[in-house]
Amino acid sequence: MDQFRGQARLPKSAIPKRYDIRLKPDLTACTFAGFVAIDIDIVGNTNFIVLNAADLFINSASVSYSSSSKVLQPVKVELVEADEILVLEFAETLPNGIGVLDIVFDGVLNDKMKGFYRSTYELNGEKKNMAVTQFEPADARRCFPCWDEPACKATFKITLDVPAELVALSNMPVIEEKVNGDLKTVSYQETPIMSTYLVAVVVGLFDYVEDHTSDGVKVRVYCQVGKTKQGKFALHVAVKTLELYKGYFAVPYALPSWI
Incomplete structure (x- = not known):
């Protein structure tokens, strides 16, 4: 894996095409759980997938192909914080063509005003938390593993699991909202092709x-x-x-x- 350390750019052996992202922020604990399924095009002979990630905890990862029932599990998963990259090593060469990279992860709603972070507001004299994103220029990697370079454009399908009483916003209009007790699941239309830094999520109590x-x-x-x-x-x-x-x-x- 040392070949990927200290590099200015990600390797070009895998190209992202579409992200399906699901986030569940906890505004009390100031943490969030996440899942991302990334449609990737493997265009080179490699047994590595390298993408950006920072300040995340990777729980699991795998690659599957619609052309077969095979699911490939990495033999090694390394998050290189110094370079803000996630390196997945597989025991065999990855088949060329379109596959789906699934990653389950957790993160912290930080107080650094970048990535997926927490901000505060007051309601009836009580301080409340809200979750906000700021990804420009290269901090989407703090919210979900991704190819966090402007040239690596893709479409994004966002789903949020949030407290039922709060407002949840993203780039696109809501297509479905389901309430289940104290939580609601909000799904948004898929975005046009765009860079990762344009993805936006806001969760809080708002007027408009x-x-x-x-x-x-x-x-x-x-x-x-x-x-x-x-x-x-x-x-x-x-x-x-x-x-x-x-x-x-x-x-x-x-x-x-x-x-």
């Missing part, structure tokens, strides 16, 4: 103000409960900016009409 552009794109600004007045200027600027960009670039807003 809402408006629409002249061509019907819904725009919301979320804020602390009881402070919607403080979001009105940001909402006004966001609506006008979308309309300006549409005219300047001669390109309509490309995502579903919800942000």
Whole structure:
């Protein structure tokens, strides 16, 4: 595994195509549990998969292929914190083509304002925690194992398990929300192809103000409960900016009409 240490870039033997990510933050313990299934294209002869990970605890990993029933388990799993990489070594050469890399992991909602971190707000004089992401430029690796380089673009399917009374936000509109007792599972539409640093997740108790552009794109600004007045200027600027960009670039807003 020493060949991967101290390298500026990840090896190109595996290319990510799609991420299916599920996160369950615990806002009391300030931890989170996670699972990611990554569709990868193995394009070189290798028995290693190397991707980015930092401040995570890896519980299990495996690679499977739809063309066969074979599931490959790594013989060695090493998280190299100095280089923020996760190295999976397999006993045999990985078959070329599309496979699925499954990883189960845990993490900490840190107080460093990067990765998947905790922030606070007050409600009726009581301090509450919320979970927030900040991945730019290279901190998605602190939330889920990934190819955390801007050129390694893919699509992202996000699912969140959160307390039922809280608001859960991500890049795309909600397609399904199921409540099961004190928890709810929120699933979002799959994103367009994009870099890892653009993935976003926010979990907390929020109000919002809402408006629409002249061509019907819904725009919301979320804020602390009881402070919607403080979001009105940001909402006004966001609506006008979308309309300006549409005219300047001669390109309509490309995502579903919800942000």
